[in-house]
Amino acid sequence: MIYDVAVIGAGIIGALTARELARYKLNAVLIEKCNDVAMGTTKANSAIVHAGFDAAPGSNKAIFNVKGAELMPSVTAELGVPYSNNGSLVVAFSEDEMPELENLLKRGIENGVKELRILSAEELFELEPNISKQAVAALHAPTAGIVCPYEFAIAATENAVSNGIEFMRNCEVQAVEKAEDCSVLKTTQGDIKARVVVNAAGVFADDIARMFGDDGISIIARKGEYYLFDKAKGHVVFHTVFQCPTPMGKGVLVTPTVDGNLLIGPTALDIEDKNDTSTTYPGLMDVLNKAHKSVPEIINTRDVITAFSGLRAHSKTHDFIIGFSEKAPSLYNLAGIESPGLSAAPAIAVHAAEEIVKKLGISDLNESFNPVRERPIRFRYLDDEEMAELIKKDPRYGHIICRCETITEGEIVEAIHAPAGARDIDGVKRRTRAGMGRCQGGFCSSKVLEILSRELNIPYEEVTKAGGESRILFGRTK
Amino acid sequence: MAAALKARELGVEKIIILERSETLGGILEQCIHTGFGLHYFKEELSGPEYAGRFIEQIRQSDIDVKTNTMVIDIDSDKVVTAVGPDEGLLKIQAKAIILAMGCRERPRGALSIPGHRPAGVMTAGTAQKYVNIDGYMPGRKIVILGSGDIGLIMARRMTLEGAEVKMVCELMPYSGGLARNIVQCLDDYGIPLKLSCTVVDIHGRERVEGVTIAKVDENLRPIKGTEEYVECDTLLLSVGLIPENELSKSAGIELNCITGGPDVDEMRETSQRGVFACGNVLQVHDLVDYVTLEAQIAAEGAAEYIKSGGTDEKKYAYAVHQEGVRYIVPQKINIASEKDVDLYFRVCRIYKNSKLIVKIDGETVISKKKPKLAPGEMETIKLKKDMLSKLKEDSIVEISVEESL
Incomplete structure (x- = not known):
């Protein structure tokens, strides 16, 4: 099949763009080379929504920062992100x-x-x-x-997937071939064909652009x-x-x-x-x-x-690069998104989706689009009555796994089975905060490992910290 | 368990133990090595055996036990809120509360070791659980940072399981562990203990591939030029234990900035009347035997409090650590105390052929020769009744180390 759009990179920019695309009647896929969303720049930054006074007037940074910051309260409310x-x-x-x-x-x-x-x-x-x-x-x-950037990207991805966007993890683009009416992405998960490709590959955006023959981007x-x-x-x-x-x-x-x-x-x-x-x-x-x-x-x-x-x-241009590539017309670049990128992200996503559907000639809306992603249960914020009721309904919410942050088994299981859910220990941590507290997983990491193994039906040895070779255990003892 | 049993023995009728784990026994369950009980039972037991003796007594008693139940709040009126899959949400109004929540291990983050953050960096206790409880190997080529007792025990344990333990690095010029553990866990297996040495970099993106170690100077700063790369797949940390007092804080209990536990009197009563603390939540112990004794003291205090209704007004003398002593528990002594009081403390560094001096309001009451004192071994000194009779309100009991030349 040929997708209308393939978005490369499930950071905050790719995730929100995928979600905006889901508002339209189209087929799109969000592809990520890591084992989870938000594994690059989105995972580790200042988590700030800038007011917008830093950037030079008229620059993309200035325009999208101010607009993005304005959208932030409503977008985060829709996505259930604090x-x-x-x-x-x-x-x-x-x-x-x-x-x-x-x-x-x-x-x-x-x-x-x-x-x-x-x-x-x-x-x-x-x-x-x-x-x-x-x-x-x-x-x-x-x-x-302030906003939590990875929670934001996770929520946006979940919402995009719930609204029909496909998500593929461990899917690294290694080369690009040009076909008649689409681009063929040669990935570690096979070929992916798409009419428009969004380049939201973060620090690797220049490498992706180069695969399309666009050498005008240089990312440091x-x-x-x-x-x-x-x-x-x-x-x-x-x-x-x-x-x-x-x-x-x-x-x-x-x-x-x-x-x-x-x-x-x-x-x-x-x-x-x-x-x-x-x-x-x-x-x-x-x-x-x-x-x-x-x-x-x-x-x-x-x-x-x-x-x-x-x-x-x-x-190197000191500004966000936003728009269709001049050299590769089917490539939409969202590159050089450094600070205030998180602040600008909601506005960049709206703009990008509008430009892309225009190019594709798609104007029909996805009528079943639901912008709301309910915030997962956060046991620690419930009052006594709500806690009692929840545990009665599902005893796993009475089983506290992470002592420092008061995270229950129920929340962890929910994070694993969510759309584009957690596949590794860090993924559980980012979604639930289990292991995020003062003991840094000393007590709970072995229990989280056990739950991941059970819920994903994989042996203990195959549970990783963050995908790839980051396995925790080396097999049985003597 | 020791506190509950003692309280029962003293006539307290309604006792409940709230335990967050699936089983009673706490960390002892994963401490399958021996060395427990030498003082208390005059026998050498493994951790589960030591705990087992108490579990058996609890079973035979009418003490209520709720495992898999985690206390999430203690308020200032002694209402305990707990949750568990079976119990749902419990609210218990207690007359007296004994805190025995233990401690946690200091994680990597608290040390700020620079480098990558791959899999394979974990605390020695986490590794111990993987090996002894789950039956899995968390690594094959191991470097251990910190010579605390769990680190030493795990050096031996991993070796016995076929792993290669390359070295134990210790930041300080001496080990924080028990002398017997250094002999039995490192020396006996030819594992080098590198003193005044730390890990300054961690390599490997996904799984640990190696660490860089370096010597440190007298200010504990790494010395340039002494770096050495050590190939390994696992870095175990045994760099200190922290009493778990988040609940105590929420109950408004005052904590001691050195021990990390509550300030207590000789009955282990905290700043909140009717709330007592014992074991590693109060101060990090080396020997479980002392933990048991401390729990029994707290139980006596709690039983007494319930009987008297806590209406008595206590007048305190204060224990003050002086030269060479890092802290003293208990921090205060009720001057009306009619029993001998044991003071537990740790020294700041290694001393040879020194004297321990105890003074009450400036007057030396004890002077005791000590061939060796080490921070890794908790010391104790008994204040006998006749000495206690010297105490007035606000008296100062001082302990210091005097180095003989």
Whole structure:
């Protein structure tokens, strides 16, 4: 069969684009080279919905950021993804930085960002008592927010699949052949034919474009390292706290996460190896030192739960590349989607889907499209009565697997059997938070492994951490 | 279990044990090595055997047991909320509560070891469960970071299962484990213990392929130029235990920043009257025998509290750790206490031929020669009744280590 559209890459951009395409009467497939969705840039970033004052007016970054941030509350509500409109602050730590703050304010207004205002030091300390007393002023953007990017991509994929989009995992595009009326993607799962191919391959978008004969894209992997702190530190700040951008970069942010942890980072280092998501000693020290400048209370790693790094897909053009390729007319590029990509994603997806169906000459809507994806049961948020009732209905919800985050067997089973559900331990973790707490899976990983083995009907030895060769066990003991 | 049995013996009628696991016995169930019970039973038992003795007594008693039942909240009125697949949601109004939730292992994240995040990095206890309970091998070529007791035990266990344990790296210049474990688990099998050494990088995208180790200086910072690549498929971590006090916090109980457990008095009563704590949730122990004794003390406290209704006003003297001592449990002593009080504590580093000094309000009451003191071995000192009679409200009991030259 020939698909109308094949979307390469199930990150937040690919997932939301697939979901937008599902609104139309068409056949589409979302293909992902990893064992799960959200395995690249989407998995590891600042999880911020930017207000939109950073990017140069008129750029794709500016336009889609502002629109995306506006769509964010409704899209996340439809998809059952927690979103918090906590607002952001760019803090100036000396009078020298004031012109930059003014600059950002001006740019923000030009970009159409609402409610921007510069706060005095007193106003700032009122909002955020733990900010360094060196602060002299701050740009307050009440429209900024936080969202969990992988939960967002998982929800978007689930919703897309529920609305008829196919999802294929472990499906890596290795070459592309041109047929008369379609492109043939040579993948690790066989040939996939599609009339239009969406390139949402993140840091590998240039490789995909090149397979289509489009060598106009160049993506640099820019590594960002982070520390995630225990929920005990979740209320150190309420807003997302940025530092003034300098020629050296945007500085390090300190932000709460929607799940109640504290996140600090990122560094910014261009690297050669697009698979290198290792953390480094200098990188992590740098994050800690810079975060300490904003919030003096952050001085050591005592309450750190984990450290991670992610790769931003930085385009040499410094802007998002959005649109049909000039050299390969059936290729729709969504490339170079670095910050504020997550914020812009809902708007990029709507725009891309509109352009693609126009090109395909499809205008009929998918009448059965349901934009709502119910949020899976979150046992920990139920009240006593709801808990009692749920356990009576299904005792698996009374069996707590992850002690740190209070995650039940019922939730894990649900995550495995969801559309495009979890296939590995990290997949369960991202969907349910089992193993995401302070013990980092010390107690529950073996139980999650057991549940995966049972529900997927595979032996223990074949359960992986994150697909591929990431097996946990090596066979039986003597 | 020890606390429940003791409370029953002391006449407490309605007792319930709430246990989140499928079985009683806690972590002992996976500790199939021997060495348990030497003090308490004067016998060398395995973990399941030690636990089994208590399980048998519980079975024969009328103590109510709910396994597979996890407490999710304790409020300040001693209402315990628990859930389980069989029980649904339970709410229990208790007169007294004994906390015995144990501890968890410090994970990789808490150490900030840089590098990749592949499969094959796990705590020694998780590996122990895979091997001893599930019967699966979590690795074949192993490096162990941290020489805590579980790490040492697992070095031997994995070797016996045919794995190659390449080394145990310890950040500190001494091991955090029991001396007997170093001999029986490492020396006997020729496994090198590398002191002042840590893992500075983890390699491998999907499964661990190797680690880089390095020597550390006196500030515990890796020394450039001492890095060494070690090929392995598994990194086991035995880098400390953390009392699991999330429930205690929700109950408003004050915690000690050194032990990570509640501040308690000599009956193991926490800052919340009628709530007691014992075992690894109070302080991380080396020997289960001491845990049992501590549980029995907490049970005595709870039984007494139920009888008296908790109306007595306690006046406290305070135990203060001085030079060379990291912490003392209990942190406070009721001056009306009529029994001898054992003080448990750990020293900060290894001492040879030193003296332990106990002072009450500046006056030395005990001075005891110690050929060797190590942080890995919990120490205990008895305050006898005659010494306790010196205590006044707000008296200070100090313990210090004096190095003899």
